[in-house]
Amino acid sequence: MKTLSPAAEDCLLFAYRIVEKGEELSVSALARGLGVGDSTITAMIQKLAKQKLFHHVPRREISLSDSGRELARGLIRRHRLIETYLFQKLGYSWDEVHGEAERIEHAVSEKFVEAIDKELGFPKFDPHGDPIPSGEHSADSRKLRRLSDMHVGDHGKVARIVDGKPDALIYLTKLGLELGSDVEVTYAPAQDEIVHVSVEGVQRTLGAHVAANILIEG
Amino acid sequence: MKTLSPAAEDCLLFAYRIVEKGEELSVSALARGLGVGDSTITAMIQKLAKQKLFHHVPRREISLSDSGRELARGLIRRHRLIETYLFQKLGYSWDEVHGEAERIEHAVSEKFVEAIDKELGFPKFDPHGDPIPSGEHSADSRKLRRLSDMHVGDHGKVARIVDGKPDALIYLTKLGLELGSDVEVTYAPAQDEIVHVSVEGVQRTLGAHVAANILIEG
DNA sequence: TTGTATATTTCGATGTATCGAAATAAGGAA
């Protein structure tokens, strides 16, 4: 009950991320996200449902149980703390941390997690601005807006990049968009799916797609 | 050829340690050391022999090939660097590092290894005084003596603990025997398998068994 | 009510690590 396989942990982890984004949990979403076949997920969910980590009504619904959510929170915490550690202490860039963390996380002990948490000074966010769950309150109390939802003249600081794959993160870095960067919307044609922004004073143009995953604070 | 399973890495790693100690490589020695059945090792060796990492003359001899030794050196380096990192940067004690490293080592990238090496300032020895292979020269150039081989009046500093299981290391810590501790042999009865030593001025008595794995420099 | 598209599940199969029991070979003893 305590020792999940890496594959099972990945499943729980990804399910938590889907739920965190407010999206629908399904076999196909998990399969896509984890890069495995649908039948692999069906088998996994059945196994995890037996361990009461998921509720599963075959063919109808999948959801995290309370204990599953609880456990997943711990896994997310571990993942994000490792990412933060790699970034802050070992010189990794924000596009490199996810891949390395994904492999390391299944191997480290609770002691390791708490040691790096302490070493980092109990950070609240990882290098992508994702909140690091801890103790009781994990909810991101910041009020963030999608860059794609902002209007001309609105401005603030980049606070979080949602779902950033390495290539996307490298792209953002090249545009000068990092956590904390000042951005202001300068032009947002209603006719097109783009937004013009000023990033630390430099003009950039972003597709709505990309802008939707950039969350701004303030 | 590049991607070995954790089990295969463990096998190579343990084989290297056996050879490093000058002992005989055998199926049973590996099985005992890795805590698996003999038949598991036979299968593993056959697989690794196919990959030219071991030379295997069935029922007669097992040895590391050049490329196997090469590869194992890298694995040992990785293991010992991780141990050193846990000890120096994350507050682990010398009895805790091996277990944690054993699990983490299979998951980290080359980049990670080089990052911690740099962060540590390119250490030459791990928390047990075992040499960390690097580049070309890995041989421990120190001239060390087993504490059990020393005579009354001989003295020096603890430089390495060989094969220290966690319980043994905790025991040594309790006796004040750490790397760098000053020790002097005060009495070594030829009639008995014990040795009396002064550790940082305090009198202690050790069994020959334990003393044989304590290496002294100077 | 019936049909059908689509998501899900079931059903063998594969590859890996592991086991214990039984077979077997090497090396030393007689």
Next chain:
DNA sequence: TTCCTTATTTCGATACATCGAAATATACAA
């Protein structure tokens, strides 16, 4: 030379994560 001890290997078996193909159930449309 023959026998016996002991290490090693072979031989099924189990457990797991995975696959693709085929079967199937649901939900929605007609």
